[in-house]
Structure formats: structure tokens, C-alpha cells
Amino acid sequence: MRLPRSLQGRLLVMVIGLVAGVWLVTSALTWLDVRHELDELLDSHLAQAASLLVVRQSGEIEDDSHGIDAPTLHRYAPKVAFQVFHEGRLAVRSSNAPAEPMLAFTGRVEDGFQTVTMSGATWRVFATHGGEQDVQVFVGEQAESRNAILWAVLRSALAPMLFALPLLALAAWWAVRRGVAPLKALGRALARREPQALQAVEVDGAPSEMTPMINALNSLFQRISELMASERRFTADAAHELRTPIAAIRTQAQVALAAIGNAERSHALQATLQGCDRATRLVEQLLVLSRLESGPAPALARVDLDAVVRQVVADLAPQALAKHQTIEVVATGPYPVQAHAMLLAVLVRNLVDNAIRYSPSDAQVRVGISSTNGGVRLSVEDSGPGMSEDDRKRLGERFFRVVGSGQSGSGLGWSIAQRIARAHKATLCVARSNSLGGLSVEVSLRTGLESPAGTPSGKSKGGQT
Amino acid sequence: MRILLAEDDPLLGDGLRAGLRQLGFLVDWVRDGDAAERELRAQPYAAAVLDLGLPLKDGMEVLAAIRREGITLPVLVLTARDALPDRIRGLDVGADDYVIKPVDLNELAARLRALVRRSHGQPQECLTAQDVVVDPAARTVTRGGIPVALSAREFDLLHALLLNAGRVLSREQLEQHLYSWGQEVESNAIEVHVHHLRRKLGNALIQTVRGVGYVLAGDVPRP
Numbered sequence: 001m002r003l004p005r006s007l008q009g010r011l012l013v014m015v016i017g018l019v020a021g022v023w024l025v026t027s028a029l030t031w032l033d034v035r036h037e038l039d040e041l042l043d044s045h046l047a048q049a050a051s052l053l054v055v056r057q058s059g060e061i062e063d064d065s066h067g068i069d070a071p072t073l074h075r076y077a078p079k080v081a082f083q084v085f086h087e088g089r090l091a092v093r094s095s096n097a098p099a100e101p102m103l104a105f106t107g108r109v110e111d112g113f114q115t116v117t118m119s120g121a122t123w124r125v126f127a128t129h130g131g132e133q134d135v136q137v138f139v140g141e142q143a144e145s146r147n148a149i150l151w152a153v154l155r156s157a158l159a160p161m162l163f164a165l166p167l168l169a170l171a172a173w174w175a176v177r178r179g180v181a182p183l184k185a186l187g188r189a190l191a192r193r194e195p196q197a198l199q200a201v202e203v204d205g206a207p208s209e210m211t212p213m214i215n216a217l218n219s220l221f222q223r224i225s226e227l228m229a230s231e232r233r234f235t236a237d238a239a240h241e242l243r244t245p246i247a248a249i250r251t252q253a254q255v256a257l258a259a260i261g262n263a264e265r266s267h268a269l270q271a272t273l274q275g276c277d278r279a280t281r282l283v284e285q286l287l288v289l290s291r292l293e294s295g296p297a298p299a300l301a302r303v304d305l306d307a308v309v310r311q312v313v314a315d316l317a318p319q320a321l322a323k324h325q326t327i328e329v330v331a332t333g334p335y336p337v338q339a340h341a342m343l344l345a346v347l348v349r350n351l352v353d354n355a356i357r358y359s360p361s362d363a364q365v366r367v368g369i370s371s372t373n374g375g376v377r378l379s380v381e382d383s384g385p386g387m388s389e390d391d392r393k394r395l396g397e398r399f400f401r402v403v404g405s406g407q408s409g410s411g412l413g414w415s416i417a418q419r420i421a422r423a424h425k426a427t428l429c430v431a432r433s434n435s436l437g438g439l440s441v442e443v444s445l446r447t448g449l450e451s452p453a454g455t456p457s458g459k460s461k462g463g464q465t
Numbered sequence: 466m467r468i469l470l471a472e473d474d475p476l477l478g479d480g481l482r483a484g485l486r487q488l489g490f491l492v493d494w495v496r497d498g499d500a501a502e503r504e505l506r507a508q509p510y511a512a513a514v515l516d517l518g519l520p521l522k523d524g525m526e527v528l529a530a531i532r533r534e535g536i537t538l539p540v541l542v543l544t545a546r547d548a549l550p551d552r553i554r555g556l557d558v559g560a561d562d563y564v565i566k567p568v569d570l571n572e573l574a575a576r577l578r579a580l581v582r583r584s585h586g587q588p589q590e591c592l593t594a595q596d597v598v599v600d601p602a603a604r605t606v607t608r609g610g611i612p613v614a615l616s617a618r619e620f621d622l623l624h625a626l627l628l629n630a631g632r633v634l635s636r637e638q639l640e641q642h643l644y645s646w647g648q649e650v651e652s653n654a655i656e657v658h659v660h661h662l663r664r665k666l667g668n669a670l671i672q673t674v675r676g677v678g679y680v681l682a683g684d685v686p687r688p
Contacts, residue, residue: 240518243545244474247567251480254570258487268483275476 011176046126050139079145085136102138182206198225249275285412292419298340306333312348331369337445347420350413351380359384384438467491469513471501484570491645498522517544532559539580585628592627635678
């Protein structure tokens with residue numbers, strides 16, 4: 001049997017079913033018990049009556065009243081019959097007893113009960129005999145009368161239940177309905193919600209069983225609303241960050257148009273180009289960030305960190321040289337790591353670019369790679385001003401920039417570096433550089449697996465899983 | 466007209482300073498909120514262009530602080546924050562105008578001129594004294610309908626006197642109106658400019674209050 005889909009229907013069916021089941025089992029047990037007790041009582045009466053008849057017949061052997069009917073004294077008397085045979089002849093019988101012996105016998109009978117059919121009715125017969133086997137007594141009782149008593153007992157016990165069952169069903173329906181009311185209220189409250197409504201749900205009189213569900217729902221709403229708020233903030237911040245370079249480009253272009261001298265025009269045009277570069281970089285960073293945040297996890301492969309670092313430093317060295325900074329790579333590669341080549345390059349570029357950008361002229365920037373226990377560590381250190389504890393904590397907040405740095409960065413580089421590190425299950429650690437005195441950023445990457453399709457190389461320091 | 470520009474972005478700040486200079490403004494440029502507040506307290510600027518996202522002190526805080534001190538100069542807020550609540554709050558805190566980036570330089574200059582004009586109770590576009598008419602937008606001066614050529618300093622000096630008609634301006638005050646940071650002020654520069662103005666526009670226009678300064682002669686429309 002399939003349960004109804006509604007909780008209310010299920011509870012109702014189960015409650016009524018259980019009550020009816022218990023009731024049926026109780027009735028069956030009562031029936032068995034009453035029948036057993038009844039059989040014992042009535043059988044003992046039959047046996048008792050039979051022994052009385054034996055005693056009486058033995059004492060009145062000389063009596064001549066053979067075949068005389070005993071009087072009927074009770075309204076149940078027709079349901080009971082007896083016969084007394086003396087030396088093969090019928091001595092006494094009740095008026096409703098046949099002339100033939102209830103149980104056929106030849107000379108002697110065995111004591112005991114038997115069930116026989118006489119003139120269309122079923123009888124329970126007890127047979128016994130006198131001490132010399134000269135007297136045979138049969139006492140019978142209609143089985144139907146026993147069943148009638150049994151049914152009467154059961155009827156009186158069960159009839160109230162039959163009336164009670166519909167009332168019980170009604171009461172159970174009401175109780176269940178009341179019990180599931182908070183659930184329905186919750187369902188209605190959720191159905192009424194606007195998609196943007198993310199405030200906590202409250203259900204009046206919610207039972208304690210519902211509390212975990214409501215709490216879970218509310219915490220889900222909370223997380224979603226935080227996520228949405230952060231997305232909204234991001235969009236607003238991104239628009240803000242784009243507006244400023246665009247405003248700069250527009251203003252500088254206007255200045256160039258209205259410039260009188262060549263030097264002024266050239267300066268304004270240079271600034272216009274710088275503004276374009278900045279807007280482009282910002283858009284690129286936003287795109288990388290949005291891909292990292294919404295796209296699937298990048299597929300990692302075996303990449304030589306050493307080659308990536310050298311390429312990035314080669315690209316950025318002119319920037320450093322223009323500020324009279326020294327930049328060096330300290331590594332004895334190759335260092336295979338598990339990474340996404342493009343993202344790893346972006347990560348390294350962001351770190352090195354930050355070091356160059358936020359360090360003053362004549363500063364020193366050092367990029368180092370070293371093997372660690374089961375991994376590879378990339379470190380980018382500089383001799384710049386470093387960062388205060390508070391600023392270090394706020395690193396990675398989108399668009400956070402250190403005040404007074406005088407640089408036109410967007411503050412997105414760090415967010416991106418962190419996302420990329422997370423995608424590589426790498427840790428990003430910011431501290432004070434011991435050797436150079438400025439900022440030190442360390443990235444711990446996992447060693448690259450030996451590529452199954454690639455040619456196995458001699459340097460098998462990999463093999464980490 | 467000397468204005469303060471508070472903008473932290475190097476490229477935009479550089480462009481705005483250059484552009485507003487081309488349009489005849491004297492521009493002092495600060496890059497953080499603390500400096501903006503300090504300069505606004507110290508110097509008699511005709512107006513200020515204030516970015517809201519300033520380092521050290523938010524533009525809105527700067528604005529609220531100077532308004533609390535009773536500094537009433539016109540402030541134009543130039544910002545990327547375009548949400549309605551931001552704009553309303555900006556105007557409520559005491560901004561006189563609220564402009565969203567990016568902005569056209571000519572529009573920005575026109576808005577600044579209008580703000581300055583209104584702050585001096587002068588609703589018309591042109592300022593008039595006797596038979597002299599000054600058009601701050603075109604930076605032209607006519608006397609009896611005939612154009613008169615003035616140098617930039619002479620124009621600024623006349624403009625300042627017209628805006629403060631009926632008020633005596635000291636030599637120091639006029640210098641502050643005429644020179645931005647880093648510009649050399651010769652000791653008798655104001656006297657020389659006044660002398661030139663009198664020669665071009667007639668002796669009766671500017672009166673000297675001996676030991677105090679200069680004031681525009683009467684017959685000037687008062688608000």
C-alpha cells in the first residue's frame with residue numbers, strides 16, 4: 001500500500017491503521033481466551049453432570065422407569081441433553097435426547113469428550129461409565145450455544161469500539177492538522193516571498209522539531225544575502241574603479257585638444273595613453289577575477305615554475321630598471337609544480353608587479369624558488385616600506401589600496417593572487433622580509449606529478465599525490 | 466578664480482588641473498582628505514572640487530568638517546559614486562553641486578563659475594560696474610560696449626573685486642585670489658595690476674582705501 005503524499009494524510013492513515021490493528025489483535029486474543037475459558041467451564045459442567053448421572057443410575061438400578069424423560073427445567077435446557085444406559089438399555093434421557101446412544105458403543109465406552117453431529121446440529125458430548133461398565137452416561141451440549149456466548153461476549157466488548165473508531169479518526173485528523181499547521185505556515189511564508197527577500201523566516205509556534213530546519217533555512221538565506229551583497233558591492237566598486245581612469249582619459253584628451261604648446265599637448269596625450277593602459281589592465285584583472293570566481297576549477301598540469309618566473313621577471317624588468325631598482329631571480333631549476341600555466345603566470349606577475357610598484361627607486365626585488373618538504377616555495381621579497389599589521393590583514397579585500405602609496409593600482413591584484421592560490425590549493429603568506437627588510441610574500445605550491453604521457457625525466461623529485 | 470582640487474588619482478588630478486588652468490582657473494591640487502581640509506581652512510578659495518574617495522579622510526567627512534566650521538565656499542563634489550543615496554547625502558552634508566565622473570571640462574568650469582557667481586549673490590552671467598561689463602565665462606571685458614584687452618592677472622583681479630563689490634579687499638587677500646601655489650608674487654604686483662586696470666578702465670572704477678586695500682567704486686548692483 002502506498003502512503004499518501006501529504007504528511008497529514010500519512011499521519012492520519014498510520015494512526016487509524018495502528019489503532020485498528022491493535023484493536024483487532026486485542027479482539028482476537030480476547031476471543032481465544034474467552035473460548036478457552038468457556039470450553040473449560042462448560043466441559044467441567046458436562047463432566048460434573050455426567051458423574052452425577054452415573055452415581056444416580058448406580059444407586060437406582062432397581063428403578064423401573066426405563067426410558068423416562070427428565071423434565072425441562074430451564075430455557076437453556078433444550079441445548080443440553082443426556083442419556084443414561086444401563087446394561088445396554090436406555091435408562092433415562094432428557095426430552096431432547098435421541099433414543100440412540102449419542103456415541104455408538106459396544107459393551108464399553110471410554111471416558112472423554114467428542115464432537116458429533118446429531119439431527120443437523122453439532123454437539124459436544126461427554127461420555128463416561130460406571131465402575132462395572134454396566135452404566136453408560138452421555139451428556140451433550142449444542143456447540144452452537146457455546147459460540148453464541150462467545151459472540152455475545154465479543155459483541156459487548158467490541159461494539160463500543162466500532163462507534164469509537166470514526167470519532168477517533170475525526171479526533172486524530174484534527175490533532176494531526178493542528179500538529180502540521182506550523183509546517184503549512186512555513187510553506188505559505190516561503191511561497192509568498194519575493195525572490196529578493198532574504199530576511200529570516202519566522203513561524204509562530206513552531207515546534208522544536210522544526211527549529212533545525214528553520215535555522216538551516218535562515219542561515220542559508222543569510223549566506224545568500226551576504227553573497228548577493230558582496231556581488232553588488234563588487235559591481236559598484238568595479239564601476240567606480242573603471243570610472244576614474246575613464247574620467248582621466250576624457251579629461252586628458254580634452255586638455256590635449258585645448259593645449260596651446262606642444263609640450264603641454266604631448267604631456268596630456270601621454271597621460272591619455274597611460275589612462276588607457278590602466279583601464280585595460282583593470283578590465284583584464286576584472287575578467288580574470290570573474291572567471292576565477294564563477295568558472296569551473298582550472299585543470300592543473302605539470303608546469304615548470306622556474307621557466308614561468310624567468311619569463312615574468314624578463315617582462316617586468318624594464319619597469320624595475322626604469323625606477324633604478326635591482327631585480328634578481330634566485331633559483332636552480334627546474335621546479336615542476338602542479339598548476340595552470342596561465343594562472344600561475346598571472347599570480348607570479350601580480351606579486352612581482354606589486355613588489356616593483358610599491359617599492360621606491362633604488363630598491364631591491366628578489367624572486368626566489370626553493371624545494372621544501374614535498375613542495376616548492378616561491379618567495380617575492382623587496383626592500384620597500386613593507387606593510388603595517390593592519391594593512392596586511394586587509395590585503396585581499398577587493399580594491400583595497402595602501403593609503404599614501406601614490407600608486408594608481410586598483411587593489412585587485414591581491415584578490416586575484418589569493419583566488420589563484422586557492423585554486424591551486426597553495427598557501428599565500430605575507431610577512432616582513434628578513435633579508436631585504438621590506439615585504440615578503442611566499443607561495444607554497446605542490447610538487448608537479450610526473451606527467452603520465454610525458455617523457456620520464458631523470459629528476460624524479462616529484463611523485464607526490 | 467582660485468580653486469582647490471582634491472583628487473587622489475594622479476592621472477585625473479593632473480588632467481583636471483591642466484584643463485581648468487586652460488579655462489582660466491588658478492588650481493591648487495591636493496591628493497588626500499587631510500590636506501584638503503587644511504588648505505580649505507587656510508586659503509580663501511573661490512570654490513573647491515572634491516573627490517569623495519580620498520585617502521586619509523573621506524571627501525564627505527572633509528565637507529562636513531568645513532561646513533561645521535562655517536566655511537561657506539561653494540563645493541562641487543566630483544565622484545564616481547552615483548547611487549541616489551550618495552548624491553542625496555552629499556548635497557545634505559553641504560555640497561553645492563554633485564557631478565559624476567567622467568565630466569566634460571567645459572561643463573565643470575561652467576558649473577564652477579555658476580557656483581561662484583551664486584555664492585556672491587550674483588544671478589546674472591555677466592558682472593557690471595559703472596560702464597564696465599565682465600563676462601567670466603568668455604573671460605572678456607567691455608567698457609561702454611567696446612572690448613578691452615586685459616592680462617589674465619588683471620582679469621582675475623577685476624573679477625575678484627566685482628564678486629566682492631562693496632567690500633574692501635586687502636592686498637594679501639587679492640594676492641591669494643590671484644596666485645596659486647608656487648607662483649612668485651612680486652612685492653608690488655597688486656599695485657601694478659591696479660594701475661593697469663585704472664589706465665584701461667578709468668580711474669574711478671577702483672578706489673584705494675589707504676592702509677587697508679581696494680574696493681570697487683559705488684554704482685554697483687547689489688543683491
